[in-house]
Amino acid sequence: MLKKTGTTKSLPRLPSTPGLADIHAYLQRALEHRGTTIEICWTPMDGLSEYSLSIECSPRGGDAEWRMYAGSGSRSQLLWNYVSCDVLLVYNLVCSSCGDGFNSVSTPAEPISDTWRESGSGQDTYYRLEALNAPKQEPLTPTQENAALLMPKPTSALTGDLAHVQMPTLLQSILMAQMNGRLKIVSNNRGAEVYFKDGIPVHSFTNDTVGEESIFEILTWKEGDFSFEAKVTTDARTIRQNLDSLLLQGMQLIDNATYLRNSGLRPETLVSRKYQNLSEKEFESMVASGAPIPMTFQKKFYRSIDDGKPVQHLLEKLRLPRSQWIPLMCNMMRCDLITLSQGTGAAKSVRPALEPKSIDKRAIQNVMMSLRRPETGLFTYPAFLYFLEQEYFRGYRSASPISVVVFQMRMASGNLDPVREPLPLAAVSEAVRRISRVKRHVDMMAHYETFDYALLLPNTKTSGAAVFANRIMKTLTASPLLPGMDMDKLSFAFGIASIPEDFLDLSLLLSAAEVAKNAAMNSPSPIVLYKDIK
Incomplete structure (x- = not known):
């Protein structure tokens, strides 16, 4: 050894x-x-x-x-x-x-009606290997499907507790292991099944959702038991997007749902339009600062609001899935288009009725714009340092991690000793637009010193920052930033450092991210974590 x-x-x-x-x-x-x-x-x-x-x-x-x-x-x-x-x-x-793999290449996949028997190994583990040669079980009929979600499950190739393994981590691990089979989850009288082919989810359903919508639902589950049964297949295909995209959308949906909950939104909350005689042009102008949701959806949602009616009434009327109505409701609130109030019961409350305080959004925007570079819309380097220090103090009090990504976007020319020149301003603007669409609302993008850029990622470890940097790479290279731009000449270098994984000092954090970025410039990989530098 x-x-x-x-x-x-x-x-x-x-x-x-x-x-x-x-x-x-x-x-x-x-x-x-x-x-x-x-x-x-x-x-x-x-x-x-x-x-x-x-x-x-x-x-x-x-x-x-x-x-x-x-x-x-x-x-x-x-x-x-x-x-x-x-x-x-x-x-x-x-x-x-x-060699204790979950699937054997030489063994054909078993049909969905097959099941496994108890292994009887008696090991006290969250995961247990399967016994072979299981008895057959009758196929489920469509009326049995939902009920079967909550039935006692047989011992499977993989079992565990969501209290120990987070759902995104579980799904990513199945993808990395390229596993084939069915993942069953039972959480507080709710059930779900997800089918995988080579680690990629192809079909999923819960008690009341199907497909990608059910993936978004199970990402919110924090408790429950799961089990993975190898080589159980299905012909159903209800999931079209890749797992990275589903996880990103799921996390954004959770952030939006948390925002609504913290704003006091409940099914019985009364919702009203704030402006009764708003023109279409004024509406479009107000929602322009919100999330990029198709304008027709936003207009239809706003027109459907019955002033003074509960939120539940609006949702029953529109019959939209959570992945659609939650972002729409968030946009209406963040763009100051609706007001919320709590319904009054039969007994009068001792507290006086509250009138919503008018918040001057223009004043807020004026302050924010004074901290941004007008040609790109990004925060200035001094503003980045200010917000980083504030997040550092917040993270210190709450014991939560902070990651910083310092990165470079250039056009490289020459082979032996390439010259890296800054991107044209129009290309930078397009890159900023694409990154803004994939980042979370709490993430911050800014200029870093003269020609570089930085991302501040609160409550994010280096592993999560690396995943996000990969997403940025994919969205920036999906198509040319400008018509006619040579994609082969694009050069990226991302350096990542984190508190408390790498350092506890703020100045060392920035130095570490710079060193990692410089290492990425001379590395086969454009993304380098400081902790990986030998």
């Missing part, structure tokens, strides 16, 4: 491959004993080989480092090493390295 620093604590040998609960427990132990290497050994079910897994957490902080070896003693061979606290990803790596 490779030499390790500090002390090593070997735990009792396991009778089989560790489950997710085992790996989670070992990570907890490593976090409690930083500087000590925790080592686990086991022999898989075939009994032909031996493996070991070591976990070490640095006393200086940061994520755990995992190393997996094949063999024992002097004949051991390092299979991989990985730095992360995501136990689900580590579990998938362990299973694939041991």
